Amino acid sequence: MSGGEELLALAERVVAQALPGEQVEAFVSRDWETDIRVYEGEVEHFVSAQSEGIGIRVIRDGRTGFAYAGTLDADAIAEVLAEARDNVTFGTPDEFAALAEPDGVDVVEQELWSDALAACPTDRKIELAKELERMALAADGRVRIEDSNYADVAAELAVATTTGIRRSGRENGCYVSVGTLADDGEESHTGFGFSVGRSPDDFDLAKAAREAAERATRLIGAIKPQSRRTTVVFDPFVTAMLLGVVSSTLNGEAVAKGRSLFKDRVGDQVANPLVTLVDDPTNPLAYTATDLDGEGLAARRNVLIDGGVLQGFVHNSYSARRMQTRSTGNAVRGGFKGTPGVGCLALQLNPGTRTQAELVADVEDGILVQSVQGLHSGVNPISGDFSVGASGLSISGGQLGAPLREFTIASTLQRMLLDVVEVGGDVDWLPMRSAGVSLVIRDLTLSGA
Amino acid sequence: MTQAAMIDQDVLERVLAAAVRTGAEFAEVYAEDKRSSSIGLDDGKVEQVTSGRDRGAGIRVVKGDTTGFAHTADLTERGLLAAAEAAAAAASQGDGGTRTIALTRAGTRTVSPVERYPDDVRKADKVAVLQRIDGTARSVPKSQHGNIVQVSAGYADSRKHILVANTDGVFVTDEQVRTLLRMTVVADGDAGMQTGSQSAGHTMGFELIDKVDVEALARDAARIALTKLNARPAPSGALPVVIKKGSGGVLFHEACGHGLEADLVAKGGSVYRGKQGELVASPLVTLVDDGTMTGEWGAIGFDDEGHPSQYNVLIENGVLTDYMWDFLRARKEGRRQSGNGRRQSYQHLPMVRMTNTYVLNGAEDPDDIVRATDYGVYVAKLGGGSVNTASGDFVFGMTEAYLIEKGEITEPLREGNLIGNGPQVLRDIDLLGNDFAMGNPGTCGKDGQGVPVGDGQPTLRVKSLTIGGTAA
Numbered sequence: 001m002s003g004g005e006e007l008l009a010l011a012e013r014v015v016a017q018a019l020p021g022e023q024v025e026a027f028v029s030r031d032w033e034t035d036i037r038v039y040e041g042e043v044e045h046f047v048s049a050q051s052e053g054i055g056i057r058v059i060r061d062g063r064t065g066f067a068y069a070g071t072l073d074a075d076a077i078a079e080v081l082a083e084a085r086d087n088v089t090f091g092t093p094d095e096f097a098a099l100a101e102p103d104g105v106d107v108v109e110q111e112l113w114s115d116a117l118a119a120c121p122t123d124r125k126i127e128l129a130k131e132l133e134r135m136a137l138a139a140d141g142r143v144r145i146e147d148s149n150y151a152d153v154a155a156e157l158a159v160a161t162t163t164g165i166r167r168s169g170r171e172n173g174c175y176v177s178v179g180t181l182a183d184d185g186e187e188s189h190t191g192f193g194f195s196v197g198r199s200p201d202d203f204d205l206a207k208a209a210r211e212a213a214e215r216a217t218r219l220i221g222a223i224k225p226q227s228r229r230t231t232v233v234f235d236p237f238v239t240a241m242l243l244g245v246v247s248s249t250l251n252g253e254a255v256a257k258g259r260s261l262f263k264d265r266v267g268d269q270v271a272n273p274l275v276t277l278v279d280d281p282t283n284p285l286a287y288t289a290t291d292l293d294g295e296g297l298a299a300r301r302n303v304l305i306d307g308g309v310l311q312g313f314v315h316n317s318y319s320a321r322r323m324q325t326r327s328t329g330n331a332v333r334g335g336f337k338g339t340p341g342v343g344c345l346a347l348q349l350n351p352g353t354r355t356q357a358e359l360v361a362d363v364e365d366g367i368l369v370q371s372v373q374g375l376h377s378g379v380n381p382i383s384g385d386f387s388v389g390a391s392g393l394s395i396s397g398g399q400l401g402a403p404l405r406e407f408t409i410a411s412t413l414q415r416m417l418l419d420v421v422e423v424g425g426d427v428d429w430l431p432m433r434s435a436g437v438s439l440v441i442r443d444l445t446l447s448g449a
Numbered sequence: 450m451t452q453a454a455m456i457d458q459d460v461l462e463r464v465l466a467a468a469v470r471t472g473a474e475f476a477e478v479y480a481e482d483k484r485s486s487s488i489g490l491d492d493g494k495v496e497q498v499t500s501g502r503d504r505g506a507g508i509r510v511v512k513g514d515t516t517g518f519a520h521t522a523d524l525t526e527r528g529l530l531a532a533a534e535a536a537a538a539a540a541s542q543g544d545g546g547t548r549t550i551a552l553t554r555a556g557t558r559t560v561s562p563v564e565r566y567p568d569d570v571r572k573a574d575k576v577a578v579l580q581r582i583d584g585t586a587r588s589v590p591k592s593q594h595g596n597i598v599q600v601s602a603g604y605a606d607s608r609k610h611i612l613v614a615n616t617d618g619v620f621v622t623d624e625q626v627r628t629l630l631r632m633t634v635v636a637d638g639d640a641g642m643q644t645g646s647q648s649a650g651h652t653m654g655f656e657l658i659d660k661v662d663v664e665a666l667a668r669d670a671a672r673i674a675l676t677k678l679n680a681r682p683a684p685s686g687a688l689p690v691v692i693k694k695g696s697g698g699v700l701f702h703e704a705c706g707h708g709l710e711a712d713l714v715a716k717g718g719s720v721y722r723g724k725q726g727e728l729v730a731s732p733l734v735t736l737v738d739d740g741t742m743t744g745e746w747g748a749i750g751f752d753d754e755g756h757p758s759q760y761n762v763l764i765e766n767g768v769l770t771d772y773m774w775d776f777l778r779a780r781k782e783g784r785r786q787s788g789n790g791r792r793q794s795y796q797h798l799p800m801v802r803m804t805n806t807y808v809l810n811g812a813e814d815p816d817d818i819v820r821a822t823d824y825g826v827y828v829a830k831l832g833g834g835s836v837n838t839a840s841g842d843f844v845f846g847m848t849e850a851y852l853i854e855k856g857e858i859t860e861p862l863r864e865g866n867l868i869g870n871g872p873q874v875l876r877d878i879d880l881l882g883n884d885f886a887m888g889n890p891g892t893c894g895k896d897g898q899g900v901p902v903g904d905g906q907p908t909l910r911v912k913s914l915t916i917g918g919t920a921a
Contacts, residue, residue, distance in 0.1 A: 020832050039716075045516040045798060046539035052503075052522065067500040071522045076502065087498035094494050146716050180840055187720050188839035217839070224915075227686045257492045258599050259635055261642065337501060376633050377833040377846030378866030378917060382635060387683075387865035387917040389844035407918025408868050410685065445919040446626045447685035447868075 003113065005159035010072065011168075014081060015160045022085075023059040023099045024162050025449050028052075028072065033153040034122075038129040038148045046126075047090045058084045063091035068337045097314040100295035100317035100327060101163045106296040108282040110291045110351060112171040116199040117152060120174075126148045128176055128200060135209035136178045136193065142220070146179035146190070153314040164253065165296040173198055175431065181218035183306045189217030189222075196431045217363030218370070219391055222403035225448040231366035231421065232409055232444050233359055233395065236400060236428040236436025238351070238369050243434035246277070246413060247344040248381040250304050252330070254342075260311055261384045261414065264299060270310045271417035277305040277348035279330070281312060286346035287431045294333030294340035302328045304344075306449035308417075347434040352423040354440040359424055361398040366391045367446065368400060369409065407448035411441075419443050453766040454612055454622055455480050456506070458552055460526045461614040464508070465550040468533040469616055471541050473512040476533070477615035479753060480506035480524060481795040484521050485607035486567065490579040492526035492599065497664060498572060508532045509796040511777070512541040520796045522549040527780035552620035558750040558757060561743050563626045565655040565806055568604035575604050578630065578658055585667035586587040586634045594678035597671050602632040606655070613755030619820065623750040628657040629890060632834025634666055636674035638920040643680070645673025646848065648903075650890030652748040673849050680861040681849065688918020689825035690867065691853060695886030698904025700911075701736055702806050702893070703843040705729070709738075709763050710789075710801040710895075713838050720841040720872055724769045730875035734809050740788050742802035745904040746890035749803035754790035754799050761787050763806075764875075775801045793898040803893060811881025815908035818880045820856040826916055827858050827866075828852045833891075841871035844917075866917040874911055882908035 007028040014026035027247035030052035037044045054077055055068040065087030069076045087275035091097075160166045175195040193212030195203040234242065254260040262270060272278075281290045281299040288297050290299050295317055303311050314332035315323065331340035360368060373389035387410040394401040411419070424438030461478055468476035485501045506529060507520040517540030521532040567575075574890035582602040589597055606628045614620045629650035636643050645668040649661040692700065708719040730736070740749050740758025749758045754776045774782075778801060791802035816920050819827065827850065827900060834845030852863040887905035 042513075043515045045518060047518040047798065048535050048539050049518075049520045051520070051796060059712075069502040070505065071502075079502070080500075083500040085499060087572070090488070090495060090498045090572050092494035092496075094496070144717060146718055181718055183718075184840075187841060188574060188717065190718070190837055190839045252583050258637075260491075263901060271887075289563070337499065338499075338764045371468070373835055373837070373842070374833075374866045377835070377844060378864065380644060380864050383641055383677075383864065385864040387846075387919075388844070389866055389868040389917070391842075405840070406868055406870055406915065407511035408866050408915065410683075410865055410917050410919045412919075445685050447915055447917050449687065 002289050004156040004158045004168030007156055008160060008166060008168035011158045011160035012166065013076065015162055017081065019163045021060055025057040025099050025159065027055045027159045027333065028334055029155060029157040031153055031317050034125060034151065035206045036126055036129050036150045038133055041133065042420045044147065050371060053079060055336040055338065056080050057339055058088050060088050061097055062093035062097045062144050063088045064097050065091060066339050072129050082301050087219060089292045096318060096321040098317070098321065099161045099163045100165060100297055100331070102165060103296040103297060103326065105329065107291045110284060114172055114198040116201060117172050117174055118154065120200055124200065128203065132176050132178050132205050132209060135205055136180055139209045139213035140217055142182045142217055144181045146181055148178040150176050159296045167292055167296040169292065174200060176203055176205065177206060178212045180212045180216040180221060184220045189219040198410050207279045219405055220404045222391065222405040224258055224406045225367070225394065225404045225446060227447050229443055229449065230446050231363050231440065231442045233356065233363060233366060233368045234441070235368065235370045236426060236438055237430060239439040240432050240434040240436040241372060241375055243349065244432065245375060245379050245381055247347055249413065250313050250344065251342050252313040252315035252323060255313050256319050256322040259382055261382065265310050266312055268310055269308050271305050271308040272420040273308040274423055275308050275417060275420050277347065278303050278350065279344040280411045281345035283346060286435065287427050287429055288346045288433050290345060293329045293345070296330035297327055297329045297331065300329045301346060305336065314342060314344055317338050344433060349423050349437050351425045351427045351437050355427045356424055356426055359422055359438055360395055360400060363433060365396045365400060366395040367404060368395055381413065384414045386411050386413050386416060407446055410445045410447065416441050453645040455610060456524060456612060458554065458620065460529065460550055461620070462550045463526070464529045464533050465614065465616050466548055467530055468508060468510050468537050469548050471537045473510045473537060473540050475616055476611065476858055477509045478506055478529065479795055480612040481609060483607055483609040484568065485605065487603065487605040488575055488579055489603050490583055491601040493583060494575055495579065503794060503796045506532065507797070508536040509798065510536040510540040513830070515540050516798065518798050521560065530559065550616050551618060552614055553618055554620040557622060560741050560750045560758060561652040561748045563654040566626065567608055567628065567655055570655040578663060580602055581663055582632050582667040584631065585664045586671045589668055589671035592675045592678065595636050595675065597634055597674065598637040599635035600632065611753065613751065613753065615755065619755040621751045621755045625652065625655050625749060627652050628654060630663070632670050634670040634674045636678055638678035638693045640678060643674050643677035644686050645670040645677070648889050650746050651744045652746060655742050675696050676861045677863065680863045682920040683862040683865040684826070684916050684920050685918045687913045687915050689910060689912050690828045691822055691825060693827070693829045693912045694711050694784045694815065694882060694884045694908045695888045695905055696911065698807055698847055698888045698906045699831050699834045699891065701808055702803065702904050702905065703834040703845060704874050705804045706734065706803050708838045708841065708871060709772045709834050711772040712773045712801045714728065714772055715778055719838045721769060723766060725771065728767050729769045729872060730764050731878040732768040733877060733878055733881040734764055734767055735762065735809040736764040736806070737762055737805050737809065738773055738789065738806045742805045742903065743806045745903040746888060750787045752790045754786070756786050756788045756790060757802060759788040773801050773803065775799055788827055790831060791900045793900060797898050800893065802900050803902050806906065807887065807905035810883050810907050813833045813880050813882045815882040815884045817881055818908055818910050819853060819858060821880065822853045822910065823855060825853045826862065834872065842868070843871055844868045862918065868915045872912065877912045878909055879912045880910040881889070884908055
């Protein structure tokens with residue numbers, strides 16, 4: 001990363017005000033966003049905005065205080081530092097509380113900035129959203145459009161600490177998306193398609209339009225399936241969402257606080273031997289590829305499950321200190337309004353070799369799950385209970401059949417990892433913290449009619 | 450009493466005039482100054498006290514069907530004019546001449562009076578509340594199936610001033626103070642870990658702590674976690690479901706609330722489009738969205754477009770009476786807005802949002818509703834949910850549920866989702882209790898924006914819902 005030098009200078013000025021016995025961290029960011037929505041060939045809204053802010057963390061005698069403000073005015077920054085100091089007084093001393101320190105791990109540089117995007121004129125951005133709307137309409141005569149969007153963001157950030165961290169950088173990216181509707185009697189079905197890129201040159205509008213039309217129309221005439229235990233093939237998009245849930249069980253902070261179902265299981269066979277799960281933000285193919293974590297340490301490759309055997313967890317510097325290990329470069333930070341937590345940055349299941357069609361051909365009775373609903377309400381990563389609403393296609397004798405909706409699939413996370421039958425070869429680098437790939441899991445409970 | 454506004458009236462008038470100089474029909478300034486504090490306790494330690502300040506303005510300019518929007522953290526006239534120009538440029542090209550804007554400031558409107566402002570309360574007193582929660586939950590004795598092993602608790606308060614001024618002459622200010630407590634308790638036993646959560650949140654100040662029984666909440670979260678240690682897998686398939694008072698409002702929020710938002714209706718993205726005047730629910734159901742409900746989590750004096758909050762009847766005795774409206778949708782239909790134009794912050798455009806959405810009382814004794822159910826599920830606490838407004842399919846999680854056998858509540862069930870279709874479930878409500886209660890505070894997400902909402906309902910029965918468990 002490069003850029004953000006002005007913000008770094010600002011962060012360093014804050015850190016220089018640390019008093020004896022204080023650790024101080026300043027995180028500063030500034031971003032510019034464009035958000036364009038088109039409906040029926042006209043611009044419905046056009047948002048153009050800049051925001052900035054600072055978050056200051058102070059640690060003294062093992063106590064932590066934090067404050068932030070959505071402005072970089074000098075007066076406001078002074079107030080934030082004073083508030084953070086005041087807040088320190090009320091924390092409970094924690095021998096493990098401390099800021100990250102440089103750990104000598106080399107940064108794997110990533111290409112995170114596009115001059116082409118920075119130079120892209122507004123007219124072209126509007127035209128991209130209009131073109132996507134036209135293409136989605138043309139893709140299938142049954143489709144209506146809910147909205148078509150173009151958005152981009154550019155960000156500069158800097159972090160400095162009294163422990164010797166000083167990093168800054170800049171990043172930009174853009175996406176287009178389209179929401180579709182297809183009527184089915186009194187009801188309608190929704191679909192969406194999207195394309196992401198460092199610059200508009202990376203967009204595949206045709207694919208976005210085609211997928212948006214397919215997603216809206218594939219459930220027309222869908223029925224509710226019979227309840228039974230069955231085999232499920234997850235679409236890459238759904239697998240990526242599922243991995244997001246699995247990642248919270250591998251969070252070092254959850255482990256340290258006794259809140260992970262895998263807390264005492266390192267070295268155990270926790271998944272089928274086909275399962276190798278890696279968090280690798282240094283892979284430039286990953287949408288969330290990055291060179292730095294939220295504390296300013298180098299992002300790095302971590303193998304979490306190898307051949308089904310649990311290898312370890314991801315850590316930031318706090319959880320690592322508690323577990324008497326080193327940070328794995330997995331501090332995640334939502335912005336200047338919070339302190340870094342722990343999380344996977346770019347998860348990927350090691351792919352197999354076969355296509356989704358080949359996986360489906362091996363399934364005698366099952367369901368291809370194309371979307372899930374309620375991951376936040378029906379999945380408990382502490383107990384492992386797993387239950388989500390779903391829709392998709394029936395599979396019978398290796399053939400795809402009728403569209404299905406309004407059913408749930410349920411199991412536990414522990415069992416699902418062991419019940420993996422095969423991982424597909426169709427890796428899809430989705431705009432999420434996990435890559436998608438088709439995944440076959442047996443013996444889930446389908447609850448429907 | 451009217452206090453000084455964040456931005457002077459003459460500045461607002463000049464900024465609005467500049468915003469419509471290119472011929473736009475409408476412009477609006479929404480400014481906000483919010484101070485918030487939060488405290489997290491976990492693993493027996495007060496991990497962090499956080500203070501936050503967010504202050505800025507969003508300027509919206511409407512020309513034809515196009516809205517331009519820009520925001521700034523700079524509330525000086527220069528900063529506001531720059532944002533107004535950016536928003537005007539985004540909305541249109543061309544020149545429309547000069548308009549003079551005259552604002553009339555409306556009186557303030559106190560829907561939720563505040564007794565103890567959060568900035569007047571010592572941080573140590575806020576911390577002490579979390580320590581009470583931690584101590585109480587940890588002192589709950591172990592059961593035969595396991596014991597409490599972990600407690601996390603959070604306290605958050607915010608004091609937000611908003612100002613809305615627009616070229617129609619609207620000029621209002623509002624103050625919103627909210628205070629929230631939440632806790633999650635983990636119990637561990639032979640069959641693994643289970644969790645229990647509780648929360649309390651109101652549009653009020655620190656007096657919340659005196660008005661809710663903090664220790665009872667903590668004990669209840671611990672009880673739920675311990676109870677679930679020996680829970681059996683939830684059934685799978687369709688069964689009658691009884692939902693306890695105050696725990697199922699999210700069902701209406703998802704099953705029909707979102708589908709009654711006029712922006713979704715207008716684009717044909719709701720199953721309730723074109724259904725005004727029709728029977729869309731069991732005649733037992735009267736559904737209200739009420740931004741005026743004093744102290745409730747979704748209560749507001751004015752919405753984020755400067756319209757006073759209202760009591761809106763959405764469904765009356767099963768008949769769809771009206772949708773919810775924001776400024777743009779109402780203007781398009783040539784009708785009045787309904788006080789449902791809300792936004793997450795000055796950095797966001799407003800859209801149609803719920804406030805406090807609830808079902809009015811029916812006639813049944815809640816115990817009779819359970820007694821009338823031979824075999825089914827009793828849901829004592831729901832988690833979150835989500836809905837596809839176009840198809841009406843929704844899910845919501847049951848975080849505390851029991852089996853009903855021969856008219857009695859029996860064994861606890863493990864967590865899972867319920868799934869249903871909104872219009873079908875509304876028709877399938879066959880028993881409605883007389884024990885109305887509001888539920889837990891919620892954050893409703895739509896199009897990437899979160900706003901505080903409340904919900905409530907009496908005990909009720911849905912004659913068939915699909916339970917997403919693993920048992921046959």
